[in-house]
Each structure stands twice: as structure tokens, then as C-alpha cells.
Amino acid sequence: MQYKRWITAALGAVICVSLTASAHADTGEVLTGAGSYTTVLPPGAAEAQPDIYKTSRVTGKMPTNDWWSSLAWDTYSEAQYPHPLAIKNEESGIQIFNPSPRISADNTAISGTLDDTRDFTVGHSGVATFPDAKVDDYNDWFVRAEYKSGTKSMKVTYGHGSPFVYFTYTDGDPQISFHSTPEIWYGNASSSAIGVTIDGAHYGLYGPTGSTWSGIGSRKLTNSLHGKDYFSIAALPDNKPAILEKYRQYAYSHVTDTEVSWTYDPLTSEVTTTYTYDTEPKEGSRSGTIFALYPHQWKHLSSTHLLPYIYPSVRGEMKTGEGSSFQTKMKFTGVLPSLPDKGSYDRDKLAQYIEEAKDEDYYGAPDTYSVGKHLGKLTALVPIAEQIGDTIAAERFRSKIRSRLEDWFKASDISGNPNVSELFYYNSQWGTLIGYPASYGTDIELNDHHIHYGYFLKAAAEIARTDKRWASDSQYGPMVQLLIRDIASMDRNDPLFPFLRNFDPYAGHSWSSGHGRFGDGNNNGSSAETMNAWAALILWGEATGDTDTRDLGIYLYTTEMNAINEYWFDTAGTNASSGFTRSNASIIWGGKTTGDSTMWTANPEEVHGVNWLPITGSSLYLTQYPSYAGRNYETMVNENKGTDFNAWEDLVYMYLAISNPTEAANMFAAQASSIVPEQGNSKANAYHWIHNLHTLGTQDPDITSDYPLYAVFNKNGHKTYVVYNMTESEKTVTFSDGMVMTAPPNRFTSITKKESPHES
Numbered sequence: 001m002q003y004k005r006w007i008t009a010a011l012g013a014v015i016c017v018s019l020t021a022s023a024h025a026d027t028g029e030v031l032t033g034a035g036s037y038t039t040v041l042p043p044g045a046a047e048a049q050p051d052i053y054k055t056s057r058v059t060g061k062m063p064t065n066d067w068w069s070s071l072a073w074d075t076y077s078e079a080q081y082p083h084p085l086a087i088k089n090e091e092s093g094i095q096i097f098n099p100s101p102r103i104s105a106d107n108t109a110i111s112g113t114l115d116d117t118r119d120f121t122v123g124h125s126g127v128a129t130f131p132d133a134k135v136d137d138y139n140d141w142f143v144r145a146e147y148k149s150g151t152k153s154m155k156v157t158y159g160h161g162s163p164f165v166y167f168t169y170t171d172g173d174p175q176i177s178f179h180s181t182p183e184i185w186y187g188n189a190s191s192s193a194i195g196v197t198i199d200g201a202h203y204g205l206y207g208p209t210g211s212t213w214s215g216i217g218s219r220k221l222t223n224s225l226h227g228k229d230y231f232s233i234a235a236l237p238d239n240k241p242a243i244l245e246k247y248r249q250y251a252y253s254h255v256t257d258t259e260v261s262w263t264y265d266p267l268t269s270e271v272t273t274t275y276t277y278d279t280e281p282k283e284g285s286r287s288g289t290i291f292a293l294y295p296h297q298w299k300h301l302s303s304t305h306l307l308p309y310i311y312p313s314v315r316g317e318m319k320t321g322e323g324s325s326f327q328t329k330m331k332f333t334g335v336l337p338s339l340p341d342k343g344s345y346d347r348d349k350l351a352q353y354i355e356e357a358k359d360e361d362y363y364g365a366p367d368t369y370s371v372g373k374h375l376g377k378l379t380a381l382v383p384i385a386e387q388i389g390d391t392i393a394a395e396r397f398r399s400k401i402r403s404r405l406e407d408w409f410k411a412s413d414i415s416g417n418p419n420v421s422e423l424f425y426y427n428s429q430w431g432t433l434i435g436y437p438a439s440y441g442t443d444i445e446l447n448d449h450h451i452h453y454g455y456f457l458k459a460a461a462e463i464a465r466t467d468k469r470w471a472s473d474s475q476y477g478p479m480v481q482l483l484i485r486d487i488a489s490m491d492r493n494d495p496l497f498p499f500l501r502n503f504d505p506y507a508g509h510s511w512s513s514g515h516g517r518f519g520d521g522n523n524n525g526s527s528a529e530t531m532n533a534w535a536a537l538i539l540w541g542e543a544t545g546d547t548d549t550r551d552l553g554i555y556l557y558t559t560e561m562n563a564i565n566e567y568w569f570d571t572a573g574t575n576a577s578s579g580f581t582r583s584n585a586s587i588i589w590g591g592k593t594t595g596d597s598t599m600w601t602a603n604p605e606e607v608h609g610v611n612w613l614p615i616t617g618s619s620l621y622l623t624q625y626p627s628y629a630g631r632n633y634e635t636m637v638n639e640n641k642g643t644d645f646n647a648w649e650d651l652v653y654m655y656l657a658i659s660n661p662t663e664a665a666n667m668f669a670a671q672a673s674s675i676v677p678e679q680g681n682s683k684a685n686a687y688h689w690i691h692n693l694h695t696l697g698t699q700d701p702d703i704t705s706d707y708p709l710y711a712v713f714n715k716n717g718h719k720t721y722v723v724y725n726m727t728e729s730e731k732t733v734t735f736s737d738g739m740v741m742t743a744p745p746n747r748f749t750s751i752t753k754k755e756s757p758h759e760s
Helices: 002-019 241-251 347-358 368-387 391-408 449-466 477-488 527-544 547-568 604-609 626-640 649-659 661-671 683-696
Strands: 029-032 035-038 086-090 093-097 109-111 120-124 133-138 142-149 152-159 164-170 174-178 183-186 193-198 201-206 212-214 220-224 230-236 253-265 270-281 289-293 306-311 318-323 325-331 423-427 432-436 587-589 592-594 710-715 718-725 731-734 740-743 747-752
Touching: 029 477, 035 477, 093 142, 120 152, 120 164, 142 253, 152 253, 164 241, 164 253, 183 241, 193 241, 201 241, 230 241, 241 253, 241 289, 253 547, 270 289, 270 547, 289 306, 318 325, 325 547, 347 368, 347 391, 347 683, 368 391, 368 449, 368 683, 391 449, 423 477, 432 449, 432 477, 449 477, 449 527, 477 527, 477 547, 527 547, 604 626, 604 649, 626 649, 649 661, 649 683, 661 683, 683 710, 718 731, 718 740, 740 747
Parallel strands: 035 423
Antiparallel strands: 029 035, 086 093, 093 120, 109 592, 120 174, 133 142, 142 152, 152 164, 164 230, 174 220, 183 193, 193 201, 201 230, 212 220, 253 270, 270 325, 289 318, 306 318, 423 432, 587 592, 710 718, 718 747, 731 740
């Protein structure tokens, strides 16, 4: 497994972080390299609730920011969306709803949210109400809930992509309470399995062999287990007996574990992801299961035979397969620390913008997001200043980055006194680092750590690009690694953090809410800031020679990129339900997709732009579909009723440069004097991006490289190959179309076909 290779390499760092003696033990300060964090909550600070609803069998750090997180945060749970099903844990048992036949859409949203009036609740014949539902076990995309009252219990296992829900009972039998009388179209009271339809949704209910049913013809059915303890249900794609029998083959093969693993092959720039199921046969010897695949999975499927069964979902069609594993293969299309110096810009104008930024002071809020955005702005400015030869500005930007990071990466001041702000606190109950001052619920709800900390990590990677000592284990490398582990630990046995906190390996994208306490499920509305975080892991890993962190970043970046293209942008036009007229999704929820608002506004520039920013050398995936980008821009203009933009003009022009760089350059020039850049952007970065795309064109995703810091641009058939060699040695870089480049260390190298190599 990919993550296992990391354990040995990181073990020393884990021990250092966990066991290093503190110079200020009474304050809770834990020293790690030149930095430190605290285990004592800063005065006046808030943190997440102390209660976690889990059983004693759960001993590792509790995952947060997952599709099922409300089960751990609430007495029961809010709605959860393990597509193709929807689930809700309640006092009487678990409510099960099949959204597939009820997906609806209008011009603002696609909806498949749980309906509290349908379909049925599975409970326990001996318990009317349970005191709570607790997390009893979890793995990479399944969870098990325990309902218990005295000696009577019901354990329920369910997960992403599974049409099945599995039950085990003590001291009682399964009792299914329907919200209206179901139609029974297969089986009878003496059948172990029956087929039912409720309001157009089809299910198979699978009792053990020899079990019987009571209540036929009513709204409440009880399966008498006759001494056995297992039961399962399955959402069926149709009410055909042959389908019920096919699903019966796997109804007694209960899923006990799920595990994702990944590899990155530099020679092919390919990410291979393997999804594995462990199952326990309750009857017979059948192993494996039936699984439903999202579009980003089945479009990249490797060798698995698909079944003919399909489930509509809010993410598009889910196609089914069977077995104990499946595998996908996706191309990693490269990232750059910035765009190269190839733009058709006025260098004096660019220098002017750099000078303006150099003299700016920071007047923003001191919280993790605002400071992170400022760090992101400075991070983008450093290489641009280098490219125009303004070494004074470049060093000033670096100095500001170092100073800010070092403030946050130390829990005490220069005199050894505890800091009360701009520090990281470790919450051992939830296994997380919280930066204070916090914002947007990063403290009490554990929201958005990947978004906020991604900016810190990107800034640290920029320092590491030219200052390897600063990034070393004796300096600030261990604090950076802690932030990486907080948002995406690759070790399932990490003593401090859960596995891949913010990333959902089956859904293929991240979740923002720490608790997921929404009737619509968890959400993610800032896909580009997530990509910024994963790109930071790639750049940090390459700068420090940590290939495991680099490859983790490549896996996360590549998978999320494909999910964004499917579910946020739907670039192929294959997933959005008829009636949804928006050109992009603004927020992805577990049970729906919205396209007309963010969490704070319905302003069109921000509704669209929230899934573009920050636009940097890591954002070239946005340019891979220029025709789509043009449609998306025009839709935004129509929604805005013209080009009199009220916010984020700089980002709008940067995005327009993907489909029409000439118009973007003209519009930027006409408005330059009045533009107020978005909080994390600058005029220099906008100008640099627009004119580089004007010269280079857009990214060609069909040509890959055997070195990860690369991009291939295509403008009217003229291809430009760009590499930033972040190592100390010259590299020979080979592209998939046969182009070979010699790349000197620590600099950009580019070649345009039919032209001589050019180094910058």
C-alpha cells in the first residue's frame, strides 16, 4: 500500500512530535524542530464539543469531515448520503430512503435529499426507542452504527456506493416500519427474501434462510430470524425477480472492511487507485459485493466488468460492478510553482504592480483564513518578482512569509512565554490541530482545515523551493508535516490524526463541514481551494525530497480534479439532470447540487469564482476545457446581466483568459486603475496569468511528463513544454509524445516546438 511506505519514513517525526520534552511543560507547549504547538487551549478560545458518540470498540482518532460525520457528533445523526441510498439514524432505528427514482432538478439545483415521510425505518422488535446511535466501527468508506438498549442491540453497516445495508441483532428481530403499505411483488410470509416497492422505489429484504415474515399486507413487517442474527436490505434498480435473485447472491456477504490504496507511476504520470472490500459470508461462501460507481470512477475503470444495473443520482448515473475490488487509472497533468516568464506583457507595467504589492502592509483579520489568503497572495508574488529581476521585492515577500509562518509555527514568544494567538493547538479528543484565531468554524466545528491550512502549506512550499534548511527537520519541516497530517494523514494508525481527514476516497472529493449536521448532507463549495492544498503537498514533497508526501498530493490532486470536472463543471455535459440550467455547481452537498449561491452570497462573480480561486500555477486544470470555460464565463455574464462586475474583477478576467485571452487583456487594461483584487490575489498575478495564457495557450492534458512539475500548453497547435526542476541536479525530462528536455536545477525550462530551447 502507498501509505505503508510513509510509516517508516515518518516514524521518527511522529515520535519527535509526540514525545519530545517540552521546554514549557506547564504551558502544554510541545517542541518539534524549531517550532512548537500547544496542548493547552488558549485563553478565551473555543473548541469542538467534548462528546463523541462512539463505542469502546473505536480506539483510533475519529474521522471528521466525512459523509457520515453527524453520527459521531449527534445523539443519532442527520441525513447521510451513501449513494445510491440516503440514511438517517433515529431513535426508533435507521431510516432508509432510495433517492434514485426521485431525482429532481430545476434551473438552480439538482435534488435527491432524504424525505422524512418515506420509505421505511428498520428497527428492533424488542425496542421501541434507543437512547442513541454510536459509531461502532469505520473504514475508508463504510461505517457501522450501534443501537443498544440493555442487552438488546442492532448494528447497522452501510457505505458509499453500496446498495446494501447490513444488520446484526441481539435479543430480537428486524422490524421494518413503512410510511405507507408497500407492494410485495416477490415472496410471501414463508420466504426468507421478499421484494417490495414503496412509492416507486424498489427493495429486496433478505432474511436468513429459514426465516419467516409477519405483518404481510400491513405497514409493519417483522422478519423472524429463528435463532440467527443477520439481515440485509438492498435498493434495487428495478422490480424484477431476476434482479432480486442477483442481489441475493451478495445479500449474505456482509462488508466488514473497505480500503483504498494508490500508486503514482512517474514514467506514465498515471495514478492507479485500488478499492478493496473485505466481506464475511453469513451464508454459503460467496465473497465480494455489488458496488455502484460514480462517473469519475466508471469513466476511468480498469478491467472491471460492469453489470447492466444503473442508479440515477445527484452526481449522474452510477453504474454497478461486482467482486472484491476495482481499480481506476487517471492521468496526472502536472503542477507548477507559478507560470513561467513567457507572457506578452509590458514588463515595466508588471514591475509597477510588483512594487505596489511590495509596499503593502497587511491590515486583515488575524485568523487562519485571512492570514492564509495573505500568505497565498505573497506566495504567488515571489516567483513573479524573481522573473522580472526584482530581487528586493522577492526577498521582502519571502521575509513576510517566513515571519508569518514562524509566528504561527511557535506556541511561545521569543522570551518563552505562551502565545495567546497565532499558534496551533492540538485537541486530543478529536485528533486535530486548530489554529487560533480560528474562523468559519475551524475550531468548534472543525470546518475547512484543508482550505485554510492549504495556504500555509503552499507558502511553506514556496520557502522550501529556495531554502531547504528552513524546511528541514531541525527547523520548520515538522510543523509543516503536522499540518499535512491534520488534513490528509496517509497512515491509518497515525497516533495523532485520522486517515485522510478532509478527503473522501470514494466520492473522489473533499468535504468542508467537520460535523456534517445538515439535512442535505455534508458540503464542499470551494473546490479550487482544495486543489490549492493538494498542490501544496506536491510542491512541498518535491522541494524536500519527500516522495511519499508528493505522491499523496498527486493522488489527491488528480482524483479531485476529475471529480471537479464531473460534478462541479460537468465539462462533458453527461451528469447534470435535465432542468438544471446552470453552467457549474457552486456547492456540492451529499443530497443535492446547487448552482445559484455560495454560503454567503448569490452574486454571480462569487458564485462562479469561488471554484476558481486562488488562480496560480496549480490551477492549469481549469484551462483544459477552454470551450467549457467560455460557456461558463458567458453564463456568468448573463446571470450578472452584463460585464459591470461588482466583485472579483481580477479573477473574472483571469478566467476569461482561458477562452479569450485577447479580450481578457483588453478588459483588464481598461479597468486596471479601479480594480480591487480579491483578498488573496494581486494585480501582478492577474496580469502575469492573463498574458502568459495569451502567449502559451491552455494546458494540453493529453501529453504527460515523467517529472511532476510540468505543463504542456497548446496555442493553435503550437505546443510549449514547461518544466520547473526543483531538485539540485540537472534532469532529463521525457514527455509522452516523445519530446525530451534537459532541465537545469532550480529553474524553469521551456521548449516550444520548432523553436530553440529557452531557459528562464
